[in-house]
Amino acid sequence: MTHVLHVSADSAAVGQLSYEPRDNRYGFEYADAWLRSMSAFYLTPAIPLGLAPCRSESVQRFLENLLPEGRALDIAAATNQVSKNNTFALVQLLGKEPVGAFSFLALDATPGEAARVTAEQTREPVRRVITSDELSQRIQERDAVPFPVWDGKVRLSLAGYQDKLQVLVEGPKLSLVDGALSSTHLLKPDSRNPRTPHLVVNEHFCMSLAARLDRTLKLGLPAAPVELRRIPEPILLIERFDRLAIHSTEHPSEVIAVRRTHVIDACQALDLPSTFKYERNIGMSRDVRHIRDGVSFEQLFTLVDQMLTPAKARVYLIRWAILQLLLGNSDAHGKNISFHVHPAGLAPAPMYDLVSVNAYGDQVEQSMAMAYGDAFLPEEITPYALADFAYRTGTPTGQLAREITRMARAVLLLAPELAAWDIYVGEERNLVRQISDYLCAQANHLLVLAPEVQKVKKAMFA
Known part of the structure; x- marks a missing residue:
């Protein structure tokens, strides 16, 4: 049947x-x-x-x-x-x-x-309000009661491993919705993994830094807006870029409708299963690490011709790749980059899931999801690896060197400034300083490498 x-x-x-x-x-x-x-x-x-x-x-x-x-x-x-x-x-x-x-x-x-x-x-919109007390209790009880299940119903239909919930945000009020309304935000509580403490703060810091970089340098590399709230547990609210909330003129915080726009991730754009989201799609063990059929930078750049504005999309992808390296976001895989779908083609969507994974040190996997040339580890990045990345993606080495230099210099100024925000408290402050130190070390390292990239001859990759 x-x-x-x-x-x-x-x-x-x-x-x-x-x-x-x-x-x-x-x-x-x-x-x-x-x-x-x-x-x-x-x-x-x-x-x-x-x-x-x-x-x-x-x-x-x-x-x-x-x-x-x-x-x-x-x-x-x-x-x-x-x-x-x-x-x-x-x-x-x-x-x-x-x-x-x-x-x-x-x-x-x-x-x-x-x-x-x-x-x-x-049909008429239905709001099911979530109080702070209820949300706090549900976060504490996640081991016993799965976080995606509310009122006996699974309330999550989004890809990814991390606990999250689709919610409607109207000022301070959070709701689950049915009927004509859609969610406007994703809500993430802190990770339960002891190896990645204060993950909500980590993502808030990295997303905020990315937004500041974009505004400062006019990169055309927007990040989805984020908000850190405490109930008292910290939660992260990420504004959905595939939703457009229409607010009441009489009551500006009230959402009267939510328009939905179409986005696809890189796995969908490349017609690959989700199991191919990492470039080493079979794993990193000795016998299979040479198999690299998953999403790679080289594959991502093949999508440029399908973009509404190919030149802008190419620059977006270059800067996105540099930012992941600066952040040490080893989990920047094929499902963590998306594209708006328009009648005439694709356009890069705002960035999301920006986390400095490598700032946690050896207790987490340090290998990047996609290689720069053949280098998966940040410490393996050399002028040769960056030039290899450039040639594989059709990027002029001079352009890559310039983009690295301007982004790295901006990070050196902005990261310590954001790490001093008083929005972070207690042990969170130690973490953001640790992330800032990691970012600055990465930036200084890349500033040394950038001038050497153009000296690497293309013939070496023949």
């Missing part, structure tokens, strides 16, 4: 997703009205607009990349009594508000059922 999900965006019919379970075969067909629309856009480049049948594997990869990972995926599957390998069932269960513009609803719907789906999406 073939199962069907209706796919919609802002209540407009986009198409139908089909699934044949015995053969594990997926299909997707765009609606005629969607194809005729001047504002239509594709789900992902591998599922282009048009009448030609798309590949089953591409549809499955796109869907699988929408789902949570790790413990969150286990929770979603166990709560709903489905296999965590059953991508179709999980998309049907979690597909009302995944990342991007589309909703996946109405299993095996008839035309009448499709009308009910549209009504569900446009």
